[in-house]
Amino acid sequence: MSRVITLTTDFGSNSGYVAEMKGRLLHARTPFTIVDIAHDLPAHDIRAAAWLVGQACPAFPAGTLHLVVVDPGVGTPRRLVWAEIGGQQFLCPDNGLLSWLLRRQPLTAAGEITVTADAAATFHGRDVLAPAAVRLLDGTPPEALGTTITDLARLPWPEPQKTAAGHAGEVIHVDAFGNLVTNLPAELWPLVAAAGGLRVGGHDLTTLVRTYGDAPSGTPVVLVGSQGFIEAAVVEGRAAARLGAGLGTRVAIAGRYTLRMNPPAPGSRVPPVAPAASTGAASSCADLLADWDRRHVWHAFTQMQEYDPLLIESGQGAWLVDTAGNRYLDGSASMWCNVHGHRHPKLDAALAAQAAKVAHTTNLGLSNPTTVEFARRLVEVAPPGLEKVFFSGDGSSAIEAALKMAFQYWRQAVPPEPDRTRFVAIGEAYHGDTLGAIGVGGVDRFTALFAPLTFAAIRLPSPGGPCPATGRPAPALDEALATLDQTLAAHRGTIAALVMEPLVQMAAGIYVHPSGYLRGVREITARHNVLLILDEVATGFGRTGTLFACEQEDVVPDFLCLAKGLTAGYLPMAATLTTERVWDAFLGPHGDRRTFFHGHTYGGNPLAAAVGLASLDVFREEQVLASLPPKIARLQEHAARLGRLDHVGAVRQCGLVAGLELVADKATGHPYAWQEKRGTRACLAARHHGALLRQLGDVVVLMPPLCVTRDEIDHLAAAAEAGIRAATEA
Numbered sequence: 001m002s003r004v005i006t007l008t009t010d011f012g013s014n015s016g017y018v019a020e021m022k023g024r025l026l027h028a029r030t031p032f033t034i035v036d037i038a039h040d041l042p043a044h045d046i047r048a049a050a051w052l053v054g055q056a057c058p059a060f061p062a063g064t065l066h067l068v069v070v071d072p073g074v075g076t077p078r079r080l081v082w083a084e085i086g087g088q089q090f091l092c093p094d095n096g097l098l099s100w101l102l103r104r105q106p107l108t109a110a111g112e113i114t115v116t117a118d119a120a121a122t123f124h125g126r127d128v129l130a131p132a133a134v135r136l137l138d139g140t141p142p143e144a145l146g147t148t149i150t151d152l153a154r155l156p157w158p159e160p161q162k163t164a165a166g167h168a169g170e171v172i173h174v175d176a177f178g179n180l181v182t183n184l185p186a187e188l189w190p191l192v193a194a195a196g197g198l199r200v201g202g203h204d205l206t207t208l209v210r211t212y213g214d215a216p217s218g219t220p221v222v223l224v225g226s227q228g229f230i231e232a233a234v235v236e237g238r239a240a241a242r243l244g245a246g247l248g249t250r251v252a253i254a255g256r257y258t259l260r261m262n263p264p265a266p267g268s269r270v271p272p273v274a275p276a277a278s279t280g281a282a283s284s285c286a287d288l289l290a291d292w293d294r295r296h297v298w299h300a301f302t303q304m305q306e307y308d309p310l311l312i313e314s315g316q317g318a319w320l321v322d323t324a325g326n327r328y329l330d331g332s333a334s335m336w337c338n339v340h341g342h343r344h345p346k347l348d349a350a351l352a353a354q355a356a357k358v359a360h361t362t363n364l365g366l367s368n369p370t371t372v373e374f375a376r377r378l379v380e381v382a383p384p385g386l387e388k389v390f391f392s393g394d395g396s397s398a399i400e401a402a403l404k405m406a407f408q409y410w411r412q413a414v415p416p417e418p419d420r421t422r423f424v425a426i427g428e429a430y431h432g433d434t435l436g437a438i439g440v441g442g443v444d445r446f447t448a449l450f451a452p453l454t455f456a457a458i459r460l461p462s463p464g465g466p467c468p469a470t471g472r473p474a475p476a477l478d479e480a481l482a483t484l485d486q487t488l489a490a491h492r493g494t495i496a497a498l499v500m501e502p503l504v505q506m507a508a509g510i511y512v513h514p515s516g517y518l519r520g521v522r523e524i525t526a527r528h529n530v531l532l533i534l535d536e537v538a539t540g541f542g543r544t545g546t547l548f549a550c551e552q553e554d555v556v557p558d559f560l561c562l563a564k565g566l567t568a569g570y571l572p573m574a575a576t577l578t579t580e581r582v583w584d585a586f587l588g589p590h591g592d593r594r595t596f597f598h599g600h601t602y603g604g605n606p607l608a609a610a611v612g613l614a615s616l617d618v619f620r621e622e623q624v625l626a627s628l629p630p631k632i633a634r635l636q637e638h639a640a641r642l643g644r645l646d647h648v649g650a651v652r653q654c655g656l657v658a659g660l661e662l663v664a665d666k667a668t669g670h671p672y673a674w675q676e677k678r679g680t681r682a683c684l685a686a687r688h689h690g691a692l693l694r695q696l697g698d699v700v701v702l703m704p705p706l707c708v709t710r711d712e713i714d715h716l717a718a719a720a721e722a723g724i725r726a727a728t729e730a
Helices: 016-025 046-059 097-101 117-122 129-137 186-195 239-243 280-296 345-355 369-381 395-412 435-440 444-453 477-490 517-527 549-553 580-584 606-621 624-642 678-687 710-728
Strands: 003-009 032-038 065-069 079-085 088-093 107-114 161-163 166-174 180-185 198-200 203-205 220-224 229-234 250-253 312-316 319-322 327-330 386-392 422-426 458-460 495-500 531-535 559-562 574-579 648-653 658-662 694-696 699-702
Touching: 003 016, 003 046, 003 129, 016 032, 016 129, 032 046, 046 065, 046 345, 065 129, 088 129, 180 186, 180 198, 180 239, 180 250, 186 220, 186 229, 186 250, 186 327, 186 710, 198 229, 203 220, 220 239, 229 239, 327 710, 345 606, 369 386, 369 574, 369 606, 386 395, 386 580, 395 435, 395 495, 395 531, 395 559, 395 574, 395 580, 422 435, 422 477, 435 444, 458 477, 477 495, 477 517, 495 517, 517 531, 517 549, 574 580, 606 624, 624 648, 624 658, 624 699, 624 710, 658 678, 658 710, 678 694, 678 699, 678 710, 699 710
Parallel strands: 003 032, 003 065, 065 088, 422 458, 422 495, 495 531, 531 559
Antiparallel strands: 079 088, 079 107, 161 166, 166 180, 166 250, 180 229, 198 203, 198 250, 220 229, 312 319, 319 327, 386 574, 559 574, 648 658, 658 699, 694 699
């Protein structure tokens, strides 16, 4: 019976390495077919390899043997592991890939092959992996290939425990070199750095390194291992023997701990994260880049005279790393757009695969398969009836397109109503910075200067919060809807559309609308034959707890504007979705000039579309929306606790976003003078505690990526608290 072998490597598909591996496999007596899943993977990218193989598994029959060859990097034990997962066999270096595979599928059995010194140089392929594969094909029992890994068979590993003092875990694996692998995930590394070390049994290990070669021989060290967990090791020694530790040995983050589920004790402070040391050429390069940043880059919404450079060099998951090596939790989701985290393997792979085909083709008069497929998928997940998709480049552009479509629609409708030229918007609304978006915007500090350049919308008081200009409180639900009804009646036949953010006005300061407001707006606009434009640029793609905020009140608008999370924060892209009714008004022969004369060079870019498609897959495969309720609840707990701080006057939350409004006097709600920049000071102070936040005036906003864990939400809240205390109690 013929078998199937798959091959996934980080070498070129035509390299001598891969050819020699395939040649050695020919020694097998059993007939087989080789299928190449992928080659040229990024070196050390275990997550990408595991994701690709995991995605491919359902396409192969039981008994398939998957060979995965990804360079595990310096310091990885010289051995192979085999495993049986879901009726298929896997053979790969012991570099963590098996750990990633097991996050999705149950383990049936596992074992290891210890490699001799002579084979160490090429242990992960030609000299060991291929011969082992031949033996498996020819019927050698897997367990005969090496010693059974009893501790791997204990997977899934126990979750680390959280106590008032911090995280505690245990040793879950002792590798062939005596290194101690703990169940503390790599995401906790900033806390280890902040605490100054790791406690293993009765020993405090305080030398933190990136690789085994960063410390002298014989030194006990702590590092993030290639399996994605924090490890304890002894350089050129055996940590298990040196520390008297083994499976089940308790470990804990040493020193003071920055994450707390409960409020800090009165008078206590969350300790800051010490900046990473930087020396030599790396420091000089970072300094030069910072100087160029000051001199040449004009940053958005930033007073450049006061700007202090912070250059983010890399990211992983919900974390960002600057050029000095400091790690920060991405508490603003990189300006409200990151969804699944940075460097998600599926999104990275989709981007690379599309780039290998074509990076960009115009959407003016022709199309691209990826863009077409993305449009179809958006129609499938959007509220019913929104079947037409117009692509543009950013949220403001999506709003501009909707405004112009609505205006032109009424001139070409049957019968036409050319007097419908005005727009209604909500007080304190923000819809972008281009001129049309400014016209319907209501955040005066952003838009007032440019008012003479654009039109004035009819403004309704926001039901989500007080009017900053007058201090007038937000109207109650019935009052707000009655005002809308009266306004549309008073301007009968002249209003083209109403534009609003559903459920929550983000840039207003996280102004949350009362339940039923959106539903009421839809009913009233429909009754007055006024088009409804919903701006879901910031609320869309899970931020409020559902894929689109309008789903929560069963509302279907005439226009749905999307951006930010549309590509999970990877690439700029926006979309304006609309109905058959609107579309039909633009159809006709060329001579009728009914065409929508509007577009952007990069509208429908296939790279962005590819990532957007992959993001929708991640939503489904990782059950992102189903994972949100406990995270939202954890954020709610922290928001309520932070609301009890002396200078937090209001807390507003909707889904996985919360706003903490800082005030000079909590009893009266009297604000700080805007010149004091208390919100800015709080966010800058939070950086010293391992989090990047963004303020809206004196409102500190917590808006992490949806992939954030509850522990990371704890960290974010602790950093926010430390920042707020620093800005208000000094």
